[in-house]
Amino acid sequence: MEHESSIKVHVDKYSLRLPNNDRDRTFLAQQTEEHSRSMSGVVSVVRHDWTREEISTIYHLPLYDLLYRAATVHRMYWNPSEVQQCTLISIKTGGCTEDCSYCSQSSRYKTHVKPTPTLKVQQVLEAAQRAKDAGSTRFCMGAAWRELGNKTNAFTHILDMVRGVNEMGLEVCATLGMLTLDQAKALKEAGLTSYNHNLDTSPEHYPKVITTRTFQDRLDTLANVREAGLSVCCGGILGLGEKEMDRIGLLHVLATLPEHPESVPINALVSVQGTPLGNKKKRNSLSSVEEANTPSNNVTITPCGKSLPSEENISIHAASRVKEEKEGVAVEYDGDDESIAQVDAFDMARMIATARILMPRTMVRLSAGRMSFSHAEQFMMFQAGANSIFSGDTLLTTPNPQVDEDRILFQKLGLVGKPAHQGPLIAPAEVDGMVHITRVVHESFTQ
Numbered sequence: 001m002e003h004e005s006s007i008k009v010h011v012d013k014y015s016l017r018l019p020n021n022d023r024d025r026t027f028l029a030q031q032t033e034e035h036s037r038s039m040s041g042v043v044s045v046v047r048h049d050w051t052r053e054e055i056s057t058i059y060h061l062p063l064y065d066l067l068y069r070a071a072t073v074h075r076m077y078w079n080p081s082e083v084q085q086c087t088l089i090s091i092k093t094g095g096c097t098e099d100c101s102y103c104s105q106s107s108r109y110k111t112h113v114k115p116t117p118t119l120k121v122q123q124v125l126e127a128a129q130r131a132k133d134a135g136s137t138r139f140c141m142g143a144a145w146r147e148l149g150n151k152t153n154a155f156t157h158i159l160d161m162v163r164g165v166n167e168m169g170l171e172v173c174a175t176l177g178m179l180t181l182d183q184a185k186a187l188k189e190a191g192l193t194s195y196n197h198n199l200d201t202s203p204e205h206y207p208k209v210i211t212t213r214t215f216q217d218r219l220d221t222l223a224n225v226r227e228a229g230l231s232v233c234c235g236g237i238l239g240l241g242e243k244e245m246d247r248i249g250l251l252h253v254l255a256t257l258p259e260h261p262e263s264v265p266i267n268a269l270v271s272v273q274g275t276p277l278g279n280k281k282k283r284n285s286l287s288s289v290e291e292a293n294t295p296s297n298n299v300t301i302t303p304c305g306k307s308l309p310s311e312e313n314i315s316i317h318a319a320s321r322v323k324e325e326k327e328g329v330a331v332e333y334d335g336d337d338e339s340i341a342q343v344d345a346f347d348m349a350r351m352i353a354t355a356r357i358l359m360p361r362t363m364v365r366l367s368a369g370r371m372s373f374s375h376a377e378q379f380m381m382f383q384a385g386a387n388s389i390f391s392g393d394t395l396l397t398t399p400n401p402q403v404d405e406d407r408i409l410f411q412k413l414g415l416v417g418k419p420a421h422q423g424p425l426i427a428p429a430e431v432d433g434m435v436h437i438t439r440v441v442h443e444s445f446t447q
């Protein structure tokens with residue numbers, strides 16, 4: 001028989017944490033028979049059977065309802081003041097054979113990126129130490145490869161990098177393209193915490209963005225990563241010309257995996273000149289375009305996406321918006337295929353909030369694209385349930401806010417860094433409202 005007793009758990013605020021791996025968390029939740037958590041009228045259950053319709057309903061809630069629900073779920077599983085800082089390093093840049101239409105590193109496009117040889121182990125370890133000194137607790141190494149394949153020599157060095165970074169007490173993440181099961185096991189053995197492999201968008205939209213590999217190829221690597229016992233980092237990008245249903249479709253795939261990814265990065269496209277997506281004209285955000293172009297609304301929408309002189313080849317869309325407003329450029333949106341919808345802070349907040357509600361024990365990472373968002377906009381994304389950012393003045397090949405600017409942001413918002421290897425809270429108690437954990441009580445207990 002299902003649940004009957006509602007147990008009020010009141011422990012030291014934020015002291016007890018679940019394991020940092022979803023399989024272990026689920027096991028523990030089953031042992032302790034946790035069924036649901038509730039707080040301030042919001043109930044949260046870790047589920048893997050979400051339907052697209054349910055997800056669409058959540059995604060389309062009025063924004064204040066969506067944010068209230070997401071922020072409350074966030075508080076039930078995480079300390080909302082903790083935001084993890086992660087640092088990226090590109091250990092092998094450019095010259096990639098794939099045709100991902102957003103990527104600066106594909107050899108098929110002429111971009112600002114110059115292919116460079118793989119970094120030395122020592123260079124990477126020094127960068128990891130600097131990242132740790134600056135407050136990062138996770139270090140992610142990226143390589144511009146379709147797959148690790150038979151790059152035996154490079155793999156040996158990567159395993160050394162993983163060992164070294166792990167010894168510093170940092171969480172270690174890598175993103176090296178497709179992996180076999182044996183490669184995933186070797187990375188796990190060396191001390192890798194997590195493997196990043198993004199699905200980017202819905203299965204339907206995927207072939208419009210990348211043709212050199214399939215959505216299923218991505219799922220196969222994710223299965224290898226999981227089987228090797230690594231934690232999974234998998235998310236997507238907004239701004240690939242997708243519709244809202246594609247955003248919902250991506251979340252549906254993630255939230256119905258047998259184990260939720262422990263980490264879901266939500267990126268806003270960093271528009272890079274020379275790439276197919278970077279070359280497209282930008283128009284107003286998807287949601288506002290859909291709204292604005294209803295028959296009752298006669299709205300003029302401005303195109304964005306020009307490169308800025310100060311950023312050379314990177315078009316930073318918030319800045320270009322300002323520039324266009326100043327220049328008074330305005331055209332009517334005609335719904336053509338030559339332009340793609342700009343991502344705004346509301347799109348990001350909706351995506352983050354929906355991910356937070358669907359996958360409450362997951363780290364939701366506000367990832368690429370922060371150069372486009374003001375402090376107030378990023379605050380809304382933390383409210384929506386994001387609990388990680390990339391820290392450091394470059395992502396892989398594009399700019400990111402300066403560390404000092406993020407320090408100011410953290411001070412303004414009262415945020416603190418999140419320690420490494422800490423999972424979600426077992427049972428937080430709020431100052432002004434406790435989390436109720438409803439447990440499943442078996443038939444035998446009630447007789």
Ligand code: SAM
Nearest residue numbers: 102103142143144145175177198267269270368
């Ligand atoms: N080559 C590996 C792969 O594709 O899995 C690892 C590196 S790749 C650059 C890592 C991820 O960064 C991609 O999967 C994509 O989601 C994200 N990314 C790449 N370029 C981006 C851009 N211009 N804007 C936003 N996200 C981007």
Ligand code: DTB
Nearest residue numbers: 175265270367368395396397398
């Ligand atoms: C992820 O989802 N975003 C990061 C990380 N995982 C590897 C990469 C963002 C790359 C942004 C474009 C660039 O700097 O080249």
Ligand code: SF4
Nearest residue numbers: 096098100103106144
């Ligand atoms: Fe290559 Fe990864 Fe860029 Fe695609 S996203 S072109 S696989 S580096």
